[in-house]
Amino acid sequence: MKKTLTFDQRCHALLAQIPKGRVSTYRELAHALGSKAYRAVGQAMNRNPNLMKVPCHRVIKSNGEIGGYALGADKKRELLLEEGIQVETNGRIRLSKYLHPYST
DNA sequence: GCTTTGACACTAA
DNA sequence: CTTAGTGCCAAAG
Known part of the structure; x- marks a missing residue:
């Protein structure tokens, strides 16, 4: 049994911690x-x-x-709206309001 | 094991 | 505000 978790896998893990209605950035x-x-x-x-x-x-x-989004950025925008995340008219999201703070 | 590929970030003009 | 250029890192070819 080995972990050898790849960088990608670790990303998925952190991603899974993000609750609905919250977002995070690549950075x-x-x-x-x-x-x-x-x-x-x-x-x-x-x-x-x-x-x-x-x-x-x-x-x-x-x-x-x-x-971007694998299924299309437009689709992604919909999903975000579903989550209750407001998108500015300029096509932006207020990070100060929806950015998920990691525990670390 | 080097080269290419990207759903990005940052700085400068 | 936009455009252009550079830097960054891991995975896949």
């Missing part, structure tokens, strides 16, 4: 892992970890923009 996520692999974090999502298991749609850019 925060990477920072929580003690890395600056902002890009790698996104990679983990794009590789479709488990859309049913990991709330990939709750991860946005550090500047508040929606960012």
